[in-house]
Amino acid sequence: MSLHSPQQTDSAQLKVDKTTLLSAFGKFLPPEAILFENEDLHPYECDGLSAYRQLPLIVVLPRTVDEVQQIMRLCHEHDVPVVARGTGTGLSGGALPLAEGVVLSLARLKSILEIDPVNRTARVQPGVRNLAISDAVKPDGLYYAPDPSSQIACTIGGNIAENSGGVHCLKYGLTVHNTLKLKVVTVEGELITIGSDALDSPGYDLLALMIGSEGMLGVVVEVTVKLLPLPERAQVVLAAFDDVEKAGTAVGEIIAAGIIPAGLEMMDGPAIQAAEDFVHAGYPTDAAAILLCEVDGSNQEVSEHILAVRELLQASGSTEVRTANDEAERLRFWQGRKSAFPAVGRLSPDYYCMDGTIPRHRLPEVLKKTAELSRTYNLPVANVFHAGDGNMHPLILYNANNPGELERTEELGGKILELCVSVGGTITGEHGVGIEKINQMCFQFKPEELAQFRAVKHAFDPDELLNPGKGIPTPKRCSEYRALGNHQHPHDDEASS
Ligand SMILES: Cc1cc2nc3c(=O)[nH]c(=O)nc-3n(C[C@H](O)[C@H](O)[C@H](O)COP(=O)(O)OP(=O)(O)OC[C@H]3O[C@@H](n4cnc5c(N)ncnc54)[C@H](O)[C@@H]3O)c2cc1C
Numbered sequence: 001m002s003l004h005s006p007q008q009t010d011s012a013q014l015k016v017d018k019t020t021l022l023s024a025f026g027k028f029l030p031p032e033a034i035l036f037e038n039e040d041l042h043p044y045e046c047d048g049l050s051a052y053r054q055l056p057l058i059v060v061l062p063r064t065v066d067e068v069q070q071i072m073r074l075c076h077e078h079d080v081p082v083v084a085r086g087t088g089t090g091l092s093g094g095a096l097p098l099a100e101g102v103v104l105s106l107a108r109l110k111s112i113l114e115i116d117p118v119n120r121t122a123r124v125q126p127g128v129r130n131l132a133i134s135d136a137v138k139p140d141g142l143y144y145a146p147d148p149s150s151q152i153a154c155t156i157g158g159n160i161a162e163n164s165g166g167v168h169c170l171k172y173g174l175t176v177h178n179t180l181k182l183k184v185v186t187v188e189g190e191l192i193t194i195g196s197d198a199l200d201s202p203g204y205d206l207l208a209l210m211i212g213s214e215g216m217l218g219v220v221v222e223v224t225v226k227l228l229p230l231p232e233r234a235q236v237v238l239a240a241f242d243d244v245e246k247a248g249t250a251v252g253e254i255i256a257a258g259i260i261p262a263g264l265e266m267m268d269g270p271a272i273q274a275a276e277d278f279v280h281a282g283y284p285t286d287a288a289a290i291l292l293c294e295v296d297g298s299n300q301e302v303s304e305h306i307l308a309v310r311e312l313l314q315a316s317g318s319t320e321v322r323t324a325n326d327e328a329e330r331l332r333f334w335q336g337r338k339s340a341f342p343a344v345g346r347l348s349p350d351y352y353c354m355d356g357t358i359p360r361h362r363l364p365e366v367l368k369k370t371a372e373l374s375r376t377y378n379l380p381v382a383n384v385f386h387a388g389d390g391n392m393h394p395l396i397l398y399n400a401n402n403p404g405e406l407e408r409t410e411e412l413g414g415k416i417l418e419l420c421v422s423v424g425g426t427i428t429g430e431h432g433v434g435i436e437k438i439n440q441m442c443f444q445f446k447p448e449e450l451a452q453f454r455a456v457k458h459a460f461d462p463d464e465l466l467n468p469g470k471g472i473p474t475p476k477r478c479s480e481y482r483a484l485g486n487h488q489h490p491h492d493d494e495a496s497s
Pocket residue numbers: 047048083084085086087088089090091093094095106126147148149150153154155156157158159160161162163164165166167214215216218219220221341342430431467
């Protein structure tokens with residue numbers, strides 16, 4: 001059995017039969033909005049982290065907020081667990097269904113409700129794709145900054161739930177920094193507003209709490225995002241290195257020089273080769289690592305920063321520094337990076353994407369130790385990541401058909417995340433905990449801290465019906481994990497006492 005198999009919850013035993021539930025849904029949803037045959041349920045059995053699969057009991061696809069409220073009221077009345085879902089591109093098993101639960105797809109709530117170019121905001125439904133927002137506001141000279149590499153497919157509701165990041169988040173912040181207001185349906189089916197059209201609102205910062213809550217506190221049904229003016233110019237520099245650690249050091253030096261690039265991304269040898277074979281981005285395939293450093297702003301600012309970045313990269317020991325000559329070349333350089341996950345996916349039957357974040361200056365050391373762990377476990381690891389944010393994405397290549405290989409992969413992934421925590425980092429930067437990193441929550445946090453997380457969950461969802469079994473490990477799970485010899489991270493206060 002996989003180390004990360006979903007933890008059982010009290011709601012695992014359904015208190016209402018499927019036929020009764022289907023007939024109750026049929027009273028307010030049209031037949032095409034209710035899926036229950038196995039062949040219709042299969043597309044919903046996993047998210048982008050395909051290592052874990054589970055068919056749900058029923059999938060519902062509402063078209064209105066009122067229908068979402070009715071679904072939640074019904075499920076609450078019958079104690080039926082609900083897993084909200086965008087387009088299932090998540091990489092931590094967050095949208096993994098429960099056998100005795102309903103998947104609530106928000107994909108059909110996909111209207112852009114309002115664009116306000118004067119206040120630079122857009123009000124959108126949760127099923128709107130990330131890129132569709134920037135496409136819609138481009139005629140007004142605006143864009144939505146957080147840009148996950150999956151932006152062509154992932155929804156803004158999923159982005160809110162995961163507090164998603166992307167290439168541009170180094171300079172412009174994560175989803176949480178670019179969201180003003182949410183409308184949320186509670187587990188009881190009430191519609192509430194969190195945040196406001198102003199920059200701040202009184203009381204606890206529930207907006208920040210809801211963003212990144214992985215569908216465990218409420219169902220997001222409307223999002224007001226902040227928009228930014230399109231920069232006058234953007235230009236990217238590609239630097240090749242014969243040594244991964246040198247590339248890691250260069251990242252710190254660029255930021256230390258006072259330049260905040262619009263994006264600062266790193267790929268190592270296996271990722272470069274895979275991306276080049278896949279999209280022919282023009283990458284130097286003999287390099288051990290490349291950095292892509294984009295600067296944006298006014299024409300003059302970009303010209304000055306490009307010169308400074310080139311000098312810094314050369315001084316850091318890069319073997320080649322290339323500036324994209326035109327927009328077509330800039331987009332080609334980025335296409336390689338943005339296609340890197342599927343490109344690496346072509347190298348082996350399966351890959352497992354980790355998401356640890358570390359203080360930037362520890363990059364060289366963590367990359368070195370990750371390579372050592374890869375050798376110890378005899379599993380190849382390709383690295384492609386948001387280097388400027390210290391947000392690592394080691395991709396472990398494995399074959400789930402080989403007996404025991406998934407379990408070995410999970411163990412290696414766990415060790416990499418624990419390494420990130422031990423240098424002062426965290427087990428997730430942008431993909432969330434979901435089911436994949438639930439064991440490492442026991443490493444990162446003390447039992448008292450996990451109890452506080454559970455208290456927050458229970459304040460919103462006392463019966464644990466919203467995405468149960470994700471994000472927060474039970475005390476039992478942590479005891480079992482520790483019994484396997486995985487010890488909790490020594491916290492600073494304990495280490496010094
Ligand atoms: C190739 C690839 C590249 C990626 N690159 C990045 C990247 O650069 N940066 C990054 O941050 N992520 C990245 N991701 C991960 C993923 O795309 C994001 O986590 C994204 O936000 C998920 O959106 P989704 O609509 O697919 O959500 P889903 O996968 O459907 O759901 C994700 C979580 O959100 C919850 N949820 C979804 N909708 C709602 C809602 N309306 N209300 C409440 N909860 C909800 C679900 O229950 C689940 O817990 C990448 C994924 C892939 C496959």
